[in-house]
Amino acid sequence: MAACPSLTFSEVTQARFDCLVQKAAADGIAISGNQGMTVVNHGPVHAQISWNFDPVNQTLTLQYLNPGIFAGCNQVNGMLHDLVASCP
Numbered sequence: 001m002a003a004c005p006s007l008t009f010s011e012v013t014q015a016r017f018d019c020l021v022q023k024a025a026a027d028g029i030a031i032s033g034n035q036g037m038t039v040v041n042h043g044p045v046h047a048q049i050s051w052n053f054d055p056v057n058q059t060l061t062l063q064y065l066n067p068g069i070f071a072g073c074n075q076v077n078g079m080l081h082d083l084v085a086s087c088p
Contacts, residue, residue: 004073006063009084017053017060019087037065045071049080060084 012020021031029040031051040047048065062084064076 004064004067004077006061007077007080009060009062010058012053012058012060012084014055016087017055020060020083023083023086043070047071047076049076 024031024038027040029049030038034055035050035052037048037050040049046066046068050063050065052061054060062080064073064080067073067076
């Protein structure tokens with residue numbers, strides 16, 4: 001299955017991005033630097049997520065790269081929306 005459409009969030013300040021990195025770390029998800037890819041393992045879900053934070057334009061782009069039968073695009077993208085919304 002192809003990667004899910006990317007999600008781009010605006011008004012993501014450095015402080016907001018730092019909040020997201022801390023919340024991800026608390027869930028065992030390693031995010032290092034302004035761009036990269038990480039793997040999320042929760043039970044049967046093995047999700048690869050890429051990110052690109054642009055501090056100048058204050059945008060964050062997230063993309064679920066390997067949707068599967070246990071977690072489709074809508075489910076994981078919904079979780080990513082919730083995560084970003086949880087940081088002011």
